[in-house]
Amino acid sequence: MLATLDLAATFVLATECALGxxxxxxxxxxxxxxxxxxxxxxxxxxxxxxxxHPPAAFRDWRYAALALAATATVIAASLVLGRVSxxxxxxxxxxxxxMGLSLAAIAGARKSLDYKLNGASIVVxxxxxxxxxxxxxxxxxxxVPRVLHEDFYATAxxxxxxxxxxxxxxxxxxxxxxxxIAGFAIFALRTxxxxxxxxxxxxx
Amino acid sequence: MLATLDLAATFVLATECALGxxxxxxxxxxxxxxxxxxxxxxxxxxxxxxxxHPPAAFRDWRYAALALAATATVIAASLVLGRVSxxxxxxxxxxxxxMGLSLAAIAGARKSLDYKLNGASIVVxxxxxxxxxxxxxxxxxxxVPRVLHEDFYATAxxxxxxxxxxxxxxxxxxxxxxxxIAGFAIFALRTxxxxxxxxxxxxx
Amino acid sequence: MLATLDLAATFVLATECALGxxxxxxxxxxxxxxxxxxxxxxxxxxxxxxxxHPPAAFRDWRYAALALAATATVIAASLVLGRVSxxxxxxxxxxxxxMGLSLAAIAGARKSLDYKLNGASIVVxxxxxxxxxxxxxxxxxxxVPRVLHEDFYATAxxxxxxxxxxxxxxxxxxxxxxxxIAGFAIFALRTxxxxxxxxxxxxx
Numbered sequence: 001m002l003a004t005l006d007l008a009a010t011f012v013l014a015t016e017c018a019l020g021x022x023x024x025x026x027x028x029x030x031x032x033x034x035x036x037x038x039x040x041x042x043x044x045x046x047x048x049x050x051x052x053h054p055p056a057a058f059r060d061w062r063y064a065a066l067a068l069a070a071t072a073t074v075i076a077a078s079l080v081l082g083r084v085s086x087x088x089x090x091x092x093x094x095x096x097x098x099m100g101l102s103l104a105a106i107a108g109a110r111k112s113l114d115y116k117l118n119g120a121s122i123v124v125x126x127x128x129x130x131x132x133x134x135x136x137x138x139x140x141x142x143x144v145p146r147v148l149h150e151d152f153y154a155t156a157x158x159x160x161x162x163x164x165x166x167x168x169x170x171x172x173x174x175x176x177x178x179x180x181i182a183g184f185a186i187f188a189l190r191t192x193x194x195x196x197x198x199x200x201x202x203x204x
Numbered sequence: 205m206l207a208t209l210d211l212a213a214t215f216v217l218a219t220e221c222a223l224g225x226x227x228x229x230x231x232x233x234x235x236x237x238x239x240x241x242x243x244x245x246x247x248x249x250x251x252x253x254x255x256x257h258p259p260a261a262f263r264d265w266r267y268a269a270l271a272l273a274a275t276a277t278v279i280a281a282s283l284v285l286g287r288v289s290x291x292x293x294x295x296x297x298x299x300x301x302x303m304g305l306s307l308a309a310i311a312g313a314r315k316s317l318d319y320k321l322n323g324a325s326i327v328v329x330x331x332x333x334x335x336x337x338x339x340x341x342x343x344x345x346x347x348v349p350r351v352l353h354e355d356f357y358a359t360a361x362x363x364x365x366x367x368x369x370x371x372x373x374x375x376x377x378x379x380x381x382x383x384x385i386a387g388f389a390i391f392a393l394r395t396x397x398x399x400x401x402x403x404x405x406x407x408x
Numbered sequence: 409m410l411a412t413l414d415l416a417a418t419f420v421l422a423t424e425c426a427l428g429x430x431x432x433x434x435x436x437x438x439x440x441x442x443x444x445x446x447x448x449x450x451x452x453x454x455x456x457x458x459x460x461h462p463p464a465a466f467r468d469w470r471y472a473a474l475a476l477a478a479t480a481t482v483i484a485a486s487l488v489l490g491r492v493s494x495x496x497x498x499x500x501x502x503x504x505x506x507m508g509l510s511l512a513a514i515a516g517a518r519k520s521l522d523y524k525l526n527g528a529s530i531v532v533x534x535x536x537x538x539x540x541x542x543x544x545x546x547x548x549x550x551x552v553p554r555v556l557h558e559d560f561y562a563t564a565x566x567x568x569x570x571x572x573x574x575x576x577x578x579x580x581x582x583x584x585x586x587x588x589i590a591g592f593a594i595f596a597l598r599t600x601x602x603x604x605x606x607x608x609x610x611x612x
Contacts, residue, residue: 027608029563030556036532044457049248051257053459058529065528078611120269121262124240135344140543142552144346148234155233200231203282253452255461324473325466328444339548348550352438359437404435407486 001176002110006043006056009103010063014039014070016097017137022078024141034137035071036064039100042132046108046125050115091194097134098156098190105130105157106183109164113175119165126161127154130186152193152200160186205380209311210247210260214267216304218243218274221341223297226282228345238341239275240268243304246336250312250329254319295398301338302360302394309334309361310387313368317379323369330365331358334390356397356404364390409584410518414451414464417511418471422447422478424505425545430486432549442545443479444472447508450540454516454533458523499602505542506564506598513538513565514591517572521583527573534569535562538594560601560608568594 017038021031040057047055057063108129112122131147131154138145147154164182167173173181192198221242225235244261251259261267312333316326335351335358342349351358368386371377377385396402425446429439448465455463465471516537520530539555539562546553555562572590575581581589600606 022611025610026556027610029566029608031611033556033562048252048456049258049262051255051459054457054523054525054529058457058525058532061526061528064532075611115258117258117262118265120265121258124262124268139343139346139547140553140556142346142547142550145344148230148237148344154237158233200233202229202231203226203235203279252456253462253466255459319462321462321466322469324469325462328466328472343547343550346550349548352434352441352548358441362437404437406433406435407430407439407483 001179002107003056003060005103005107005110005179007062007066009043009100009107010039010057011066011070012039012096012100012103013042013133014067015074016093016100017133018071018074019093020137020141022074028075031075032068032071034140035074036067037140038133038137039063039067039070040133041136042104042129042134043107045132046111046129049125049128050112094194095191098153098187098194101130101134101153101157101190102160102183102186104133105161105186106164106179109161109182110175110179113168119169122165123158123161126164127157130154130157130161152198153190155200156186156189156193159189205383206311206314207260207264209307209314209383211266211270213247213304213307213311214243214261215270215274216243216300216307217246217337218271219278220297220301220304221337222275222278224341224345226278232279235279236272236275238344239278240271241344242337242341243267243271243274244337245340246308246333246338247311249336250315250333253329253332254316298398299395302391302398305334305338305357305361305394306364306387306390308337309365309390310368310383313365313386314379314383317372323373326369327362327365330368331361334358334361334365356402357394359404360390360393360397363393409587410515411464411468413511413515413518413587415470415474417451417508417515418447418465419474419478420447420504420508420511421450421541422475423482424501424508425541426479426482427501428545428549430482436483439483440476440479442548443482444475445548446541446545447471447475447478448541449544450512450537450542451515453540454519454537457533457536458520502602503599506595506602509538509542509561509565509598510568510591510594512541513569513594514572514587517569517590518583518587521576527577530573531566531569534572535565538562538565538569560606561598563608564594564597564601567597 014035018031018035021034026034040063044055044057105126109122109126112125135145160182163185164178167178168175218239222235222239225238244267248259248261309330313326313330316329339349364386367389368382371382372379422443426439426443429442434442448471452463452465513534517530517534520533543553568590571593572586575586576583
C-alpha cells in the first residue's frame with residue numbers, strides 16, 4: 001500500500017510541477033528537474049529523516065519513470081495544445097495538486113508509523129512529505145514557498161495527519177483504514193479551502 | 205548537558221524566528237513553520253550529517269513542544285501588544301538571537317566531539333548547527349541568508365568552535381568546561397559585534 | 409581514484425564559487441561559505457542519499473583544506489589584481505567550471521556504482537553530484553539556479569553519466585575506463601555548449 005501511495009503521489013505531483021515549469025518558462029531540463037524534485041522531494045526528505053538509505057525514489061526505478069512520463073505528457077500536451085494554462089482551468093490544477101498533497105502526506109504518515117516515533121513527529125513528517133516537494137520547487141524557483149503565506153494548504157496535511165494519529169493511537173483504528181479516512185479528510189479540507197478561499201489569519 | 209543545550213537553543217531560536225515571521229507578515233501556519241525550521245533546522249542538518257536517524261528533534265517530543273510554546277507566546281504577545289517590533293528594541297532581539305547562536309553552536313560542537321571527527325569538521329558542524337536554522341529560515345523567505353553578507357554572526361560561532369576544539373585537543377580542558385568557555389566566547393563576540401557594528405571586510 | 413576525483417572537483421569548484429562570491433560582493437566569511445558549499449555541497453548530498461555518514465567532506469580534512477586554499481588564492485589574487493573579473497575572460501571561468509562539473513559528476517557516478525543502484529538512480533546521483541553544489545550556491549544567493557533555465561550545463565552531466573552507465577552495464581567496459589571516457593564527454597559537451605551557445609528549447 002505504501003509504495004502505491006508514494007507512486008501515485010509522484011505521478012500527480014510531477015504532472016503539477018511540470019505544468020508549473022512550463023508556465024515559469026524553464027527549459028526542457030529545468031522542467032524535468034522541477035517535476036522530479038517537486039514529486040519525489042518530499043519523500044526523499046522523509047527517507048533521509050527516517051534514515052532509509054538510499055531513499056525509495058533512488059532504489060525503485062518506477063519513481064523516476066513516473067516523473068519522466070508525467071513530464072513527457074505535459075510537454076507533449078503543451079506542444080499540441082499551446083500553452084496548457086490557457087486550456088486548463090486553474091481550479092482543476094489546484095484540486096489535482098490537493099490530491100497529490102493528500103497522497104504524499106498519507107504516505108509519509110504511513111511510513112513513519114513503522115518507525116515508532118512519537119505522534120508529533122509523525123505529524124511533522126507527514127506534513128513534510130506532503131509539502132516538501134512543493135517547498136523545494138518554490139525554493140528552486142527563488143520564491144517564498146506558497147505554503148508559508150498563501151493559503152490553507154499545508155494546514156490540511158497537518159490536520160489530516162493529526163486525525164490519523166489520533167484515530168490509530170486513541171481509537172485503535174486499523175492503520176490502513178485510518179490512512180484512507182485521513183487521506184479523504186486532507187483532500188476534502190484542501191478542496192473546501194479552494195472553493196471558499198479559506199485563509200489563515202495574518203497578525204499584521 | 206547536550207539535550208539541555210539543544211532544547212534551550214530551540215526555545216530561543218523559535219522565539220526569534222516567530223518574531224521574524226510576524227514581521228514578515230506570514231500567516232499563522234507560516235509563522236509556526238518558520239519557528240520550527242529556524243529553531244531545529246541546524247540540529248537536524250547536524251544529525252543528518254552525523255548519521256543520527258531520526259534526528260533528535262524527531263525523536264524527542266520536547267523540541268516540537270518548545271517550538272510550539274515559543275510561537276504561541278509570540279503570537280499571544282503580538283495580539284496583546286500590537287506589532288511586537290514596536291515594543292521590542294531591535295538590539296534586544298539581536299542579543300537574544302546571539303544567545304541562540306551560542307547555545308546551538310556549542311550543542312553542535314559537543315555532539316560531534318562524540319563522533320571522532322577531525323577538528324575542522326567539528327568546527328564546520330558547530331557553525332552549521334549554529335547558523336543552519338537561520339539559513340533555512342532565510343532561504344524559505346527567499347532572501348540571501350543574512351550570515352553570508354551582513355555582519356559578524358557566523359564568524360563568532362566559527363571562532364568559538366575553534367576555541368573549543370583547541371582547548372580540548374591542545375590544552376586537554378574537560379569537554380564540559382571547554383563548552384561553557386566557548387559558549388560565553390561566542391555570545392561575547394556576537395554582542396560586541398552588535399554594539400560596535402563590526403563588519404567583515406568586503407573585497408569590492 | 410574516487411578520492412582524487414572528489415578532491416580535484418572540490419578545488420576547481422571552490423575556486424569558481426569563491427570568484428562568484430567576490431563578484432557578488434559577499435564579505436570574507438560569505439565568500440568562504442559559498443566556496444565550501446559550492447564545492448563540497450554536491451558530494452555531501454550524494455553521501456546523504458547513499459547513506460554514508462558522515463559525508464566524505466566531513467571525514468577527510470583535505471576537502472576543507474582545499475576549499476580554504478582555493479578561497480585564499482582567489483582573495484589574494486583579487487586583492488593584488490583588483491577585481492578578478494576584469495582580468496579573467498569569462499569564458500575561461502566557464503570552461504573551468506565545466507571541468508569541475510565533469511569531475512564531480514564522474515565522482516558521483518563512480519561512487520554510486522558501488523551501491524548496486526539501478527541505472528536511472530546512478531545517473532540522477534551523478535547529476536546531483538555535478539550540479540548540487542552550484543544549485544546550493546545559487547539558492548544561498550537567492551536566485552534561480554542557473555542550471556534550471558540558462559543553458560546546456562546539467563544536461564551535459566546527465567548525458568555523460570548515461571553514457572557511463574551504458575558503457576559499463578551494456579558494453580562491459582571497465583569502470584575506471586568508462587569513467588575517463590564519460591568525464592571527457594561531459595567536459596567536451598559543456599565546452600561545445602559554451603563555444604556555440606547551445607540552449608535547450610523553451611516551450612513558451
